[in-house]
Amino acid sequence: MKLNKRQSAILMSAITTVLLVTILVGGLLVSNDRIVTNLEYRNLPPSLAHPFGTDWLGRDMLFRTLKGLSISIGVGLIAATASVIIAVCLGIMAATMGRIADAVISWLVDLFLSVPHLVMLILIAFVVGGGMKGVIIGLALTHWPSLTRVIRAEVMQIKAADFVQTSRRLGKSRWFIAIKHIFPHLVPQFLVGLFLLFPHAILHEAAVTFLGMGLSPHQPAIGIILSESMRYLSTGMWWLAFFPGLLLLLVVRAFDLIGDRLRSLVDPYRANE
Amino acid sequence: MQNIVLFIIRKMTRLLSLLCAISIITFILISHSPIDPIQAYIGADMMRVGPEQRENIAENWGLNKPPAEQFYHWGSSLLQGDFGTSMIYRQPVAEIISEKFLNSLALMIIAWILSGVIGFVLGIVAAVKRDKWADRIIKWYCYTLASTPTFWMGLVLLMIFAVWLEWLPIGMGVPAGVLAENVTLTDRIAHLILPALTLSIVGVANIALHTRQKLIEILSSEYILFAKAKGEKGFTLIWRHGIRNVSLPAITLHFAAFSELFGGAVLAEQVFSYPGLGQATVEAGLRGDVPLLLGLVIFSSIFVFAGNLMADLISFIVDPRMKERRSL
Numbered sequence: 176m177k178l179n180k181r182q183s184a185i186l187m188s189a190i191t192t193v194l195l196v197t198i199l200v201g202g203l204l205v206s207n208d209r210i211v212t213n214l215e216y217r218n219l220p221p222s223l224a225h226p227f228g229t230d231w232l233g234r235d236m237l238f239r240t241l242k243g244l245s246i247s248i249g250v251g252l253i254a255a256t257a258s259v260i261i262a263v264c265l266g267i268m269a270a271t272m273g274r275i276a277d278a279v280i281s282w283l284v285d286l287f288l289s290v291p292h293l294v295m296l297i298l299i300a301f302v303v304g305g306g307m308k309g310v311i312i313g314l315a316l317t318h319w320p321s322l323t324r325v326i327r328a329e330v331m332q333i334k335a336a337d338f339v340q341t342s343r344r345l346g347k348s349r350w351f352i353a354i355k356h357i358f359p360h361l362v363p364q365f366l367v368g369l370f371l372l373f374p375h376a377i378l379h380e381a382a383v384t385f386l387g388m389g390l391s392p393h394q395p396a397i398g399i400i401l402s403e404s405m406r407y408l409s410t411g412m413w414w415l416a417f418f419p420g421l422l423l424l425l426v427v428r429a430f431d432l433i434g435d436r437l438r439s440l441v442d443p444y445r446a447n448e
Numbered sequence: 449m450q451n452i453v454l455f456i457i458r459k460m461t462r463l464l465s466l467l468c469a470i471s472i473i474t475f476i477l478i479s480h481s482p483i484d485p486i487q488a489y490i491g492a493d494m495m496r497v498g499p500e501q502r503e504n505i506a507e508n509w510g511l512n513k514p515p516a517e518q519f520y521h522w523g524s525s526l527l528q529g530d531f532g533t534s535m536i537y538r539q540p541v542a543e544i545i546s547e548k549f550l551n552s553l554a555l556m557i558i559a560w561i562l563s564g565v566i567g568f569v570l571g572i573v574a575a576v577k578r579d580k581w582a583d584r585i586i587k588w589y590c591y592t593l594a595s596t597p598t599f600w601m602g603l604v605l606l607m608i609f610a611v612w613l614e615w616l617p618i619g620m621g622v623p624a625g626v627l628a629e630n631v632t633l634t635d636r637i638a639h640l641i642l643p644a645l646t647l648s649i650v651g652v653a654n655i656a657l658h659t660r661q662k663l664i665e666i667l668s669s670e671y672i673l674f675a676k677a678k679g680e681k682g683f684t685l686i687w688r689h690g691i692r693n694v695s696l697p698a699i700t701l702h703f704a705a706f707s708e709l710f711g712g713a714v715l716a717e718q719v720f721s722y723p724g725l726g727q728a729t730v731e732a733g734l735r736g737d738v739p740l741l742l743g744l745v746i747f748s749s750i751f752v753f754a755g756n757l758m759a760d761l762i763s764f765i766v767d768p769r770m771k772e773r774r775s776l
Contacts, residue, residue, distance in 0.1 A: 282465075286473075289466050290749045293711035297733040298745055302477040378597055382715055385599050386730050401600060405719070413607045420600030427595040 184436040191429045195248070198426065202245025205238045221414050228414035231407060236400075240419040243395040244426055250307065250390075251377035254314030258376070259368045262319035263361060266326025270334065271353075280327075284320040292317060296379060300388040310389045314376045322368045329364055333357050363441040370434030374427040381423060397423045455764060456757075463753050467746065471526065474745050475519050478738055522742070531746075532739035536731060541743040544728060549747070552724030556713055558644040563651030564702045570652065571659025572694070576686060578664060586656065593653040598712050602646040602719035609642060616642055643716040650712055651705070658701050663694045700763050706755030710748055 221228045227236035269280040287295070299313035333339060339356050347355075383389040384398025392399055397419050404415035522532060531541035574586040609616045617639055666672065667690065675689055714726030721727070725744065732740040 285462075286466055286469055288707070289752055290470060290745060291707045291710040291714075291752055293714050294729060294745055294748045297714075297729055298474065298477065298741065301733045301736070301741065302480065374595060378595075381597050382599060382711075385597075385715070386718055386733075388730070388733050401597075401603060405603070408603065408607055409611055411611055413611070416600070416603045416607065420597060420603065423600065424592070424596050427597075428592060431591065431595055 181440065184440055188433045188436045191433050195426065195429055198241065199245050199248050202241040202243075202248075205242050220412075221418075227418040228412075230403075230412075230415055236414065236418060239395045239400060240397070240422050243397045243400055243419065244422060246390070246394055246396050247377050247380055247423070248426065250311060250314070250380050251373055254311050254380070255318065255369055255372040255376045257311075257315035258318035258372055259322065259365055261315070262322035262368065263326055263365060265319065266323045267330055267357075267361075269323070269327040270330035277327075280323065284323055287317060287320045292379065293382060296383050297386065297388055300383055305388055305391075307390055307394075310380055310383055313383065314379055317379075318372050318376055322372065325368070326361065326364055329360065330357060333360050363437075367434060367438045367441055370430055370437055373430045373434070377423070377427055377430070452761075452764065456761075459757055459760065463750075463757075466753070467749065470749055471523065471742070471746055472519070474742055475522065478742065479518070522739075526746075531743040534732075534740040534743075535737045536735050536740070537737075541739050544740065545725065545743055545747050548723065548725045548728050551722065552713055552717070552726065554640060555644050555647065555716070555722065555724060556709055558640070559647030559651060559712075560702070560709060562644070562648035564655060564698075566648065567652040567655030567702075568659050568695070568698050570656040571698070572663055572686065572691070574656065574660040575663035575667065575690075578667075583660075586660070590653040590656050593650060594657075596650060598646065598650045599715040599719050601650055602643070602716050605642050605646055605649075606719065639720075639722070643713075643720045643722050646716045646719070647709070647712050651709065654705060654708075655698060655702055659694055659698045662697050663690055666690055666693050696763060696767055700759040703755045703759035703762065707752045709755075710751060 225235050225237065227240060229235055230239075265280050265283070269277045290298075295317050296310075296313045299316060300309040303309035303312050333356065339352060342352055342356060380389060381396070381398040381401075384396050385402045386398075387402065389398055390396040392403075400419045401416055404412070404419075407415055525532065531545070533539065534541050534544055537544050570586050570590075574583040577583045663686075672685070672689055675685055680688065710726070713724060714729055716722070717724045717726035718730055725748070728740065729744050729748075731737065732744060
């Protein structure tokens with residue numbers, strides 16, 4: 176069976192989505208007694224019974240990693256959604272509410288882009304007092320600027336399009352134009368933006384947690400697993416860090432892939448690349 | 449010439465407005481933090497400190513005054529170049545930042561140059577061999593790198609080169625247990641290699657993909673078609689008409705990536721316990737060192753701004769099209 180680009184893009188996205196949902200649900204279903212301390216099986220290298228090995232307390236690394244990933248995906252999803260909503264609102268406001276609103280919003284975008292992203296996250300985590308709340312607020316507040324620019328440009332372009340101008344001359348209200356003409360064009364931007372922000376959000380969550388400013392040490396987040404593993408790396412327990420990080424990479428890559436494919440579905444110009 | 453001066457003046461005003469906003473917002477945010485700076489300062493000795501002593505400490509740091517007055521005090525000394533005193537290092541913040549920045553700078557410059565050169569070359573190769581296997585490998589590699597957590601890359605390098613092969617030291621800026629005056633340059637370099645390598649590996653992706661994209665655009669332009677019609681081909685064609693045109697956007701992009709470079713340095717320094725600015729940022733955040741954190745936020749945004757300014761200046765000076773657009 177020969178698929179065209181469109182079909183293969185849909186198929187790829189579907190397969191990747193199923194994979195991600197499996198990890199998410201799998202992680203949620205793993206009961207806590209699968210990662211319970213088990214001193215008999217301490218420091219085991221990867222084997223058939225424990226594909227990712229066990230740690231210094233005898234906990235199975237595969238189940239810890241899955242649980243950590245599902246936490247990360249959850250946090251990333253909340254934060255990315257919030258960020259996309261902020262970006263859509265600000266982008267629309269900048270494009271439609273006149274010069275002053277536009278200037279204020281683009282100044283805000285510049286403001287957020289002028290501090291290194293990670294420093295900003297550390298600052299927000301510090302201000303909120305760390306923990307899950309700090310990470311989610313930090314991620315939500317820092318991922319909108321670039322998408323806001325995209326949405327602003329998009330809305331500007333639609334506003335200037337002939338069909339919108341015609342509609343306005345025909346006497347349609349601003350509200351009608353916003354809902355019937357502009358909004359439908361933003362739905363795909365919203366979805367694509369979500370999937371493209373997601374990888375950044377997860378990576379930043381892991382990074383902040385790794386630095387000790389994020390999720391609490393009691394949760395088996397990937398950042399926690401990796402920062403704990405640093406104490407044992409010099410003794411040669413490579414599996415503690417290698418597999419969790421690799422799985423995180425795969426999840427991030429998968430989301431990136433879906434976002435990219437979705438974008439080429441939405442934007443026919445790019446689809447031929 | 450006058451144009452450039454005007455241009456710089458405009459940029460500087462923008463920097464000042466942004467810096468003012470950043471310092472005000474950061475200060476307000478931090479003064480609402482639930483973390484008590486006195487408790488953070490005293491740490492584990494909290495039980496042994498009486499209320500009077502707490503008062504004294506608050507008095508000493510000026511923490512008992514209203515936030516507006518604190519800000520006025522901090523802001524006016526900031527304008528004189530005084531960032532205050534760090535609580536954990538008990539040294540002036542400016543001193544700590546300049547000392548740590550030298551360490552970080554060595555790391556970041558090496559990584560920046562390496563990733564720039566490698567990324568540029570990879571991008572050109574990919575564009576020239578478009579859709580061949582070399583392009584596919586480079587593209588795949590770059591997309592994968594873009595999804596790689598920086599600190600995990602650091603951990604992997606550490607496991608391979610420091611633990612397994614034992615070629616390089618595991619961490620720190622200098623060997624442990626050696627007096628400061630006995631540390632040789634070789635020691636310093638040996639401790640610099642792994643963090644710098646981590647940073648440069650991760651930094652390659654962006655620049656390579658961008659260069660590839662631009663060069664593909666250029667290669668499908670009419671002047672390339674014309675050059676081909678004249679009989680130019682292969683390396684000469686790319687060298688004469690491709691590289692010159694693609695190098696400017698690449699350099700601009702690379703200068704504008706200072707923000708990511710700084711973020712990457714924070715992570716790489718943490719993995720290798722390298723005593724730079726990034727580690728100081730993490731320490732300041734974890735242990736509630738407010739003056740140091742404030743100073744670092746401001747310093748890092750100046751750093752990012754410097755990168756953006758250089759990117760703008762280079763394209764302003766070098767690219768003749770920019771000048772024309774401005775005079776129109």
